[in-house]
Amino acid sequence: MKKFSNPVKRKILQICAFGFCNPYVQNFFNGKISGAKWKSFCVPGLNCYSCPAAAFSCPIGALQAVGGSADFKFSFYVAGLLLAFGALLGRAVCGFLCPFGLLQELIFKIPAPKIKLPRAVKYIKYFVLLIFVLILPAADTNYAGLGDPAFCKYICPAGTFEAGLPLAASHPELRPALGNLFALKVGVLAFVLLACVFVARFFCKALCPLGAIYGFFNKLSFYRLNFQKEKCVSCKKCAELCPMDIDPTRSPNSFECVRCSKCADACPTGAIRLGFFCRSH
Numbered sequence: 001m002k003k004f005s006n007p008v009k010r011k012i013l014q015i016c017a018f019g020f021c022n023p024y025v026q027n028f029f030n031g032k033i034s035g036a037k038w039k040s041f042c043v044p045g046l047n048c049y050s051c052p053a054a055a056f057s058c059p060i061g062a063l064q065a066v067g068g069s070a071d072f073k074f075s076f077y078v079a080g081l082l083l084a085f086g087a088l089l090g091r092a093v094c095g096f097l098c099p100f101g102l103l104q105e106l107i108f109k110i111p112a113p114k115i116k117l118p119r120a121v122k123y124i125k126y127f128v129l130l131i132f133v134l135i136l137p138a139a140d141t142n143y144a145g146l147g148d149p150a151f152c153k154y155i156c157p158a159g160t161f162e163a164g165l166p167l168a169a170s171h172p173e174l175r176p177a178l179g180n181l182f183a184l185k186v187g188v189l190a191f192v193l194l195a196c197v198f199v200a201r202f203f204c205k206a207l208c209p210l211g212a213i214y215g216f217f218n219k220l221s222f223y224r225l226n227f228q229k230e231k232c233v234s235c236k237k238c239a240e241l242c243p244m245d246i247d248p249t250r251s252p253n254s255f256e257c258v259r260c261s262k263c264a265d266a267c268p269t270g271a272i273r274l275g276f277f278c279r280s281h
Helices: 006-021 059-067 076-089 092-096 099-108 119-139 150-154 157-170 172-177 180-198 202-206 209-215 237-241 262-266
Strands: 223-227 272-276
Touching (some): 006 092, 006 099, 006 262, 059 119, 059 209, 092 209, 099 157, 099 180, 099 202, 119 150, 119 202, 119 209, 150 180, 157 180, 262 272
Antiparallel strands (some): 223 272
């Protein structure tokens, strides 16, 4: 029996992860938000709590909810989950388990000129993490002492795509009440999706706060990229094919690497491989 190639295996895993996170697809047609009993638990990737099909919570949404609570309790559960998945997989979560990552990859397949972002753009996601996920929910509170989930409210294109648009489509009675904030969110989504046609994983590179968190673990995670310098013939195929614009021979465990394995698949000498406990040398 013919074996699946690594890219096909990864795509199957991404699709399975999407289905695991969003099993209640019938809710897209009846306009209900899932009340699944597991929604008090987070999945590792970016997946909106309010998506009609969602079975779990989003870690970024959960971080904001805790940070914006009236008594500002620290969520050891959410922090522990991020630490656990970060230590185990690093940004492999982005490459294998994030539903919005899968959507970006599919959109990038649309024929169009492909471009690379200036390096400075990649630092925007750290600003988004600091301001919209950590500071604003805790600092900008209402009369009851509750903060807004600023990232979800003003930016998150995954939430707009998975929850906002489907709910607006299935509830015509709500459409007259949709105002400028919804228009802003739709505009952000349209911009991100359009950018993903030209830039591989644009949202992952420029805006995703979850990717920023997991990136800190890339040099420490158990699942990592191994580069064997003595086998390298400097063909640069790995750098040319990397969707995150990394040269794995110079920075094998960069904060940006999503462990997609394209570099390893392209290496003619087997100088690059991915696995648990791999160490570059």
